[in-house]
Amino acid sequence: xxxxxxTSRPLPDPAALARLKETVGPAGFLDLPGDTDPFLTSFGGxxxxxxxxxxRPASTGEVARAVAICAEARIPMVPQGGNTGLAGGAQPDRSxxxxxxxxxxxxxxxxxxxxxxxLTLEAGVxxxxxxxxxxxxxxLFPLSLASEGSCRIGGNLATNAGGTQVLRYGNMxxxxxxxEVVLPDGRIWDGLRALRKDNAGYDLKQVFIGSxxxxxxxxxxxxxxxxxxxxxxxxxxxxxxxPAAIRLLGLARERLGEHLSAFExxxxxxxxHAIAAVPGLASPFSSRHAWYLLVEASGQExxxxxxxxxEAVLExxxxxxxxxxxxxxxxxEQRQRLWKLREAxxxxxxxxxxxxxxxxxxxxxxxxxxxxxxxxxxxxAFPGIEPFTFGHVGDGNLHYxxxxxxxxxxxxWRQKSAxxxxxxxxxxxxxxxxxxxxxxxxxxxxxxxxxxxxxxELDLMRTLKQVLDPLGLMNPxxxxxxxxxx
Amino acid sequence: xxxxxxTSRPLPDPAALARLKETVGPAGFLDLPGDTDPFLTSFGGxxxxxxxxxxRPASTGEVARAVAICAEARIPMVPQGGNTGLAGGAQPDRSxxxxxxxxxxxxxxxxxxxxxxxLTLEAGVxxxxxxxxxxxxxxLFPLSLASEGSCRIGGNLATNAGGTQVLRYGNMxxxxxxxEVVLPDGRIWDGLRALRKDNAGYDLKQVFIGSxxxxxxxxxxxxxxxxxxxxxxxxxxxxxxxPAAIRLLGLARERLGEHLSAFExxxxxxxxHAIAAVPGLASPFSSRHAWYLLVEASGQExxxxxxxxxEAVLExxxxxxxxxxxxxxxxxEQRQRLWKLREAxxxxxxxxxxxxxxxxxxxxxxxxxxxxxxxxxxxxAFPGIEPFTFGHVGDGNLHYxxxxxxxxxxxxWRQKSAxxxxxxxxxxxxxxxxxxxxxxxxxxxxxxxxxxxxxxELDLMRTLKQVLDPLGLMNPxxxxxxxxxx
Numbered sequence: 023x024x025x026x027x028x029t030s031r032p033l034p035d036p037a038a039l040a041r042l043k044e045t046v047g048p049a050g051f052l053d054l055p056g057d058t059d060p061f062l063t064s065f066g067g068x069x070x071x072x073x074x075x076x077x078r079p080a081s082t083g084e085v086a087r088a089v090a091i092c093a094e095a096r097i098p099m100v101p102q103g104g105n106t107g108l109a110g111g112a113q114p115d116r117s118x119x120x121x122x123x124x125x126x127x128x129x130x131x132x133x134x135x136x137x138x139x140x141l142t143l144e145a146g147v148x149x150x151x152x153x154x155x156x157x158x159x160x161x162l163f164p165l166s167l168a169s170e171g172s173c174r175i176g177g178n179l180a181t182n183a184g185g186t187q188v189l190r191y192g193n194m195x196x197x198x199x200x201x202e203v204v205l206p207d208g209r210i211w212d213g214l215r216a217l218r219k220d221n222a223g224y225d226l227k228q229v230f231i232g233s234x235x236x237x238x239x240x241x242x243x244x245x246x247x248x249x250x251x252x253x254x255x256x257x258x259x260x261x262x263x264x265p266a267a268i269r270l271l272g273l274a275r276e277r278l279g280e281h282l283s284a285f286e287x288x289x290x291x292x293x294x295h296a297i298a299a300v301p302g303l304a305s306p307f308s309s310r311h312a313w314y315l316l317v318e319a320s321g322q323e324x325x326x327x328x329x330x331x332x333e334a335v336l337e338x339x340x341x342x343x344x345x346x347x348x349x350x351x352x353x354x355e356q357r358q359r360l361w362k363l364r365e366a367x368x369x370x371x372x373x374x375x376x377x378x379x380x381x382x383x384x385x386x387x388x389x390x391x392x393x394x395x396x397x398x399x400x401x402x403a404f405p406g407i408e409p410f411t412f413g414h415v416g417d418g419n420l421h422y423x424x425x426x427x428x429x430x431x432x433x434x435w436r437q438k439s440a441x442x443x444x445x446x447x448x449x450x451x452x453x454x455x456x457x458x459x460x461x462x463x464x465x466x467x468x469x470x471x472x473x474x475x476x477x478x479e480l481d482l483m484r485t486l487k488q489v490l491d492p493l494g495l496m497n498p499x500x501x502x503x504x505x506x507x508x
Numbered sequence: 509x510x511x512x513x514x515t516s517r518p519l520p521d522p523a524a525l526a527r528l529k530e531t532v533g534p535a536g537f538l539d540l541p542g543d544t545d546p547f548l549t550s551f552g553g554x555x556x557x558x559x560x561x562x563x564r565p566a567s568t569g570e571v572a573r574a575v576a577i578c579a580e581a582r583i584p585m586v587p588q589g590g591n592t593g594l595a596g597g598a599q600p601d602r603s604x605x606x607x608x609x610x611x612x613x614x615x616x617x618x619x620x621x622x623x624x625x626x627l628t629l630e631a632g633v634x635x636x637x638x639x640x641x642x643x644x645x646x647x648l649f650p651l652s653l654a655s656e657g658s659c660r661i662g663g664n665l666a667t668n669a670g671g672t673q674v675l676r677y678g679n680m681x682x683x684x685x686x687x688e689v690v691l692p693d694g695r696i697w698d699g700l701r702a703l704r705k706d707n708a709g710y711d712l713k714q715v716f717i718g719s720x721x722x723x724x725x726x727x728x729x730x731x732x733x734x735x736x737x738x739x740x741x742x743x744x745x746x747x748x749x750x751p752a753a754i755r756l757l758g759l760a761r762e763r764l765g766e767h768l769s770a771f772e773x774x775x776x777x778x779x780x781h782a783i784a785a786v787p788g789l790a791s792p793f794s795s796r797h798a799w800y801l802l803v804e805a806s807g808q809e810x811x812x813x814x815x816x817x818x819e820a821v822l823e824x825x826x827x828x829x830x831x832x833x834x835x836x837x838x839x840x841e842q843r844q845r846l847w848k849l850r851e852a853x854x855x856x857x858x859x860x861x862x863x864x865x866x867x868x869x870x871x872x873x874x875x876x877x878x879x880x881x882x883x884x885x886x887x888x889a890f891p892g893i894e895p896f897t898f899g900h901v902g903d904g905n906l907h908y909x910x911x912x913x914x915x916x917x918x919x920x921w922r923q924k925s926a927x928x929x930x931x932x933x934x935x936x937x938x939x940x941x942x943x944x945x946x947x948x949x950x951x952x953x954x955x956x957x958x959x960x961x962x963x964x965e966l967d968l969m970r971t972l973k974q975v976l977d978p979l980g981l982m983n984p985x986x987x988x989x990x991x992x993x994x
Contacts, residue, residue: 137754137873138904139761160762182707193705196682211964216871218903219679220942221668221718222949222957223987224969228714232707249765268623275625276646279735279808280766322765327813385702387623417704418624456706463708471708478697483710489975501709 031098031119034074038095042077042121045087050127052076061102061122062113065169069110069465072118073100080127082144082202082210082241088123089239090208097121098495099206101235103177104148106169108381109464111181111234111500120498123239125176131155132242133216139247140199140216145176145240152245161247164191168365179240182232184460189416190283190320191248193460194231200244201227206237206491216244229486234462235497237490251283251320255328256351257336258360260311264390266344267315267415271386273344274317274335281328284318285416286364291374292412296366299373303362306349315415316364367412367421374410376435377423378442382450383459386418393420396449400424403445404438419459422446447474463501472503517584517605520560524581528563528607531573536613538562547588547608548599551655555596555951558604559586566613568630568688568696568727574609575725576694583607584981585692587721589663590634592655594867595950597667597720597986606984609725611662617641618728619702625733626685626702631662631726638731647733650677654851665726668718670946675902676769676806677734679946680717686730687713692723692977702730715972720948721983723976737806740769741815742843743822745834746797750876752830753801753901757872759830760803760821767814770804771902772850777860778898782852785859789848792835801901802850853898853907860896862921863909864928868936869945872904879906882935886910889931890924905945908932933960949987958989 043051052058058076063069074097079085092099098120102112105124114120125145133142136159143152149170156163167173167185177183179201183194191197200215213227230238261267267287274282290312297303317335319328332350339345351357371377384392397409406427413420424442426435447457451474463471472480480502487494487502498504529537538544544562549555560583565571578585584606588598591610600606611631619628622645629638635656642649653659653671663669665687669680677683686701699713716724747753753773760768774782776798783789803821805814818836825831837843857863870878883895892913899906910928912921933943937960949957958966966988973980973988984990 135871135873137758138871140871182711184705184707188705192682195711196678205964205968209964211968212962213965215940215942217869217940217942217945218872219670219674219869219900219905219945221670221946222942222944222953223961223965224972225668225681225714225718226965226968226972228711229972232711249761251765272623275735277808279737281808322763322767323813323817327809331809383703383705385621385624385626386704387621414705419705454701454703456701456703456708458708459703459705460707467708475709476698478691478695479699479709479712482691482697482712485975486710486712486715489971 031117033119034097034121035095038091038097039075041091042075042088045091046077046079046084050078050080050084052078061105061124064110064113065106069113071114072116073114073120073122074118076122076124078124078127082204085123085204085239085241086208086210089204089206092121093207093493093495096493096495098498099123100497101125101180101239103145103174103180104169104172106173107177107181107464108461109458109466111462111464112177113465115499125174125241128241134159135216136161138216141245141247142214142216142242143175143245144242145174147175149173149175149178156247157250160250162250163245163247165194165197175243176240179231179243180233180235181462184414184419186284186414188414189285190280195228197246198227198231198243199246201230201240202242203230203238203240206493206496214242214244234464234501236487236501237496249322251322253323253328254318254320254357255332256318256357256360257332258306258349259315259317259336259339259345260307260347261313261315261344262346263312264393267313268386268389270315270339270344271416273338277331277335278319281319281321282416283320284316286316286413287415288314288364288367288412289410290314291408292367292370292410293363295374296363296370299369300362300366303366306360307347311346316360364412371410371423371425374408375425375428376430377410377425378439380422380443380446381459381461382422382446382455382457383417383419384450384453384455386415388453389415389418389420392449392453392455396422396446399445399449400442404442443470465500468499468501468503517603519605520583520607521581524577524583525561527577528561528574531577532563532565532570536564536566536570538564547591547610550596550599551592555599557600558602559600559606559608560604562608562610564610564613568690571609571690571725571727572694572696575690575692578607579693579979579981582979582981584984585609586983587611587666587725589631589660589666590655590658592659593663593667593950594947595944595952597948597950597983598663599951601985611660611727614727620645621702622647624702627731627733628700628702628728629661629731630728631660633661635659635661635664642733643736646736648736649731649733651680651683661729662726665717665729666719666721667948670900670903670905672770672900674900675771676766681714683732684713684717684729685732687716687726688728689716689724689726692979692982700728700730720950720987722973722987723982735808738808738810739814740804740806740843741818742804742837742846743818743834744792744846744849745801745803745822745825746793746832747799747801747830748832749798750879753799754872754875755828756801756825756830757902759824763817763821764805767805767807768902769806770802772802772899773901774800774850774853774898775896776800777894778853778856778896779849781860782849782856785855786848786852789852792846793833797832802846850898857896857909857911860894861911861914862916863896863911864925866908866929866932867945867947868908868932868941868943869903869905870936870939870941872901874939875901875904875906878935878939878941882908882932885931885935886928890928929956951986954985954987954989
């Protein structure tokens with residue numbers, strides 16, 4: 023490891039490290055390479071950094087004292103939740119000058135308020151545990167992600183996590199009423215209000231949500247709960263083209279309103295790869311179609327009201343030529359089988375070959391144009407590239423991950439990946455879209471974002487960073503490229 | 509007016525005023541007292557200020573140029589929308605040193621995107637016009653306020669407006685996807701993105717929404733649209749006490765889910781006063797009850813599904829002793845009659861006497877305790893005071909406006925109003941509530957807020973203000989007390 027250490031930054035003062043260890047006690051830190059490794063390497067191994075110490079504070083007070091020591095000793099800090107991020111937001115750089123602060127021991131449920139429909143949780147609670155806590159009082163915490171067993175509430179907040187239920191319930195931001203944050207100087211901001219309406223001053227929590235740990239460390243939050251849906255109706259529709267998806271979405275929203283909870287698009291080839299990659303998967307249709315949609319609605323209705331409404335949507339779609347074929351799940355097991363086809367997209371992608379990932383969003387109305395334009399530009403520029411697309415089309419969010427030709431070497435793939443990113447993101451920008459819909463910028467897209475943001479916007483972002491973290495110690499190099507320290 | 513002018517601040521440089529007039533042209537300014545009066549006096553006449561000039565720019569470019577001139581000449585600016593605010597947020601101070609910038613001529617609809625379910629509007633579009641624009645494409649823009657005919661989108665954004673549909677659709681913040689803002693130095697930030705998911709950097713729009721014009725001037729926004737509900741079911745329930753309201757809310761949320769669109773509480777005496785004040789109003793019940801609830805659900809369902817579900821909620825409430833009596837509107841006309849009882853609360857209040865207003869929120873679960881504690885404290889401290897309470901109990905938001913004894917003199921009322929505010933807001937704070945749920949702080953509550961916010965929170969707010977508006981020219985004295993200029 024030492025071989026690759028970036029020596030441009032000074033290693034922390036050993037006395038400060040000793041004080042940090044003392045602050046959190048023997049259970050609160052790791053400093054042996056074997057122990058720290060899982061924290062320093064990202065999920066999937068894409069990002070890897072070095073740290074002088076991994077801290078695992080057990081309370082907000084410990085976080086605050088640790089941050090104050092780091093600030094005093096000018097030690098960069100990298101906050102980490104479940105380490106499931108895809109943009110390298112929770113990995114330090116390779117200098118070894120940082121302290122990684124994991125919130126994974128802060129797992130207390132501070133309050134459960136059934137009549138207010140709120141949970142107050144510490145940052146280290148996993149998303150799955152938050153969901154279970156809600157279920158215990160017959161409520162729903164709707165955030166749902168592939169990594170929900172490992173990702174943590176603090177990370178979900180820091181990245182404004184999305185997932186499969188955004189269409190109905192919104193992003194993490196929309197699910198949050200209050201925050202507790204340790205500021206970059208070690209002060210604690212207690213904004214743990216459990217209020218649905220509060221216009222008494224600036225809404226400071228909004229500044230920290232989605233800031234990827236660059237403005238402070240979120241230590242606890244008040245989250246909104248919802249009634250648990252009593253009924254769910256799930257269908258898969260085969261559609262002729264992407265414009266049909268957008269028109270069917272309009273129909274579905276009109277008939278199902280906010281009941282519509284998932285509207286997920288897949289290419290024919292994505293489905294083929296999923297079926298080839300995962301044993302036991304099968305297409306629910308007798309013939310192959312160009313595109314598929316997974317459509318789901320959920321609600322409180324007794325009986326089959328929702329199923330009937332969803333059927334009516336699909337029938338109207340068939341009549342209008344928007345739907346070529348459709349199946350509605352008649353049982354929980356059938357429902358799960360349809361979802362498996364969507365959930366297997368990650369495996370499908372691996373089966374298809376090596377991909378170049380994009381987590382983009384555009385206005386829903388221009389999704390067809392975006393796909394057409396990006397497909398055409400890519401296949402013209404990179405012969406043999408295979409479009410691979412799935413995602414939350416109801417939110418305008420696509421995982422647009424073209425598969426590169428099998429004969430590309432590692433070096434070719436690395437070099438051309440940047441060119442492919444540029445090409446796809448330029449098309450995104452033309453359509454007024456975002457180059458990071460739900461994964462955040464992290465270290466992966468911090469410089470790329472500079473190309474697409476206006477000078478005014480970058481200046482506002484840097485101004486916020488500068489004033490809230492004047493020493494530039496809080497997760498440096500993430501979201502914004504590293505700002506030189508004072 | 510000159511008699512009461514506060515002379516502690518210098519009047520603007522006449523040359524700068526001339527440049528401002530030139531920038532906006534003859535149709536873009538008013539400087540005669542008779543013409544400027546409607547802009548300088550708040551709705552209801554509570555707040556009154558002076559201005560050197562009222563500007564009415566017609567475009568974002570004109571706003572930007574005017575702001576740049578004001579910044580250069582160190583002239584304070586007071587942005588104004590429909591001038592319907594209740595906290596004096598759109599009135600200048602009495603020094604006459606400011607320029608008032610009304611957005612009322614910026615009324616363009618910039619884009620309508622039916623498939624993306626978005627409207628892009630300029631700040632001066634009235635809320636009613638925004639609703640009509642949505643209706644034109646068979647969509648709903650759900651924000652709904654008493655002042656919707658006059659209030660403007662820019663003001664709704666600046667105050668993060670609430671109203672009667674928050675329970676189902678959220679505050680103005682939740683309805684906003686993008687913003688265009690003129691910054692205090694005259695630069696334009698174009699954040700008019702029409703995306704439901706965008707995690708590429710800090711979500712800057714959140715900083716400006718709800719900041720009451722103290723950080724910049726919002727000139728345009730992208731707003732979310734929803735399907736127009738096809739069915740609505742409305743009921744009024746008589747309930748024995750406030751805890752019953754909270755338990756019935758739980759039942760309603762479980763059965764109706766997000767269909768529940770209104771859950772409004774009124775005291776028996778409030779209803780009595782409304783009926784006495786407004787000709788033609790009548791109680792729908794044969795006997796008098798302690799409290800009343802207006803409950804409404806809306807959705808896409810065909811037939812009477814919603815009505816049946818609402819009836820089931822009320823029946824369950826009757827069985828559990830939560831409901832003493834209930835009526836469900838059988839026609840549009842009956843529905844409107846029930847709503848009139850709720851909408852007449854402002855007149856009811858005037859009929860009851862002189863009140864002291866509070867726009868507070870607490871966690872929904874502690875509403876009964878809050879009302880009990882505040883009622884007891886008030887009647888103990890001020891014999892003869894009459895509790896008067898109505899509001900959006902489903903959001904934890906009450907307009908808690910006790911009526912003072914008829915024999916209090918004007919002077920007594922003014923002096924004791926401050927004591928009553930203090931007493932009520934101290935109870936709010938004990939319950940973790942907010943002293944401004946939906947009206948904002950404006951100039952009315954800026955100093956009061958200092959009592960209830962932590963030093964860290966006030967410091968963060970001042971830091972944001974200082975860095976985004978270093979000259980302290982943007983709506984000074986609102987939200988935060990005036991910061992001395994550099």
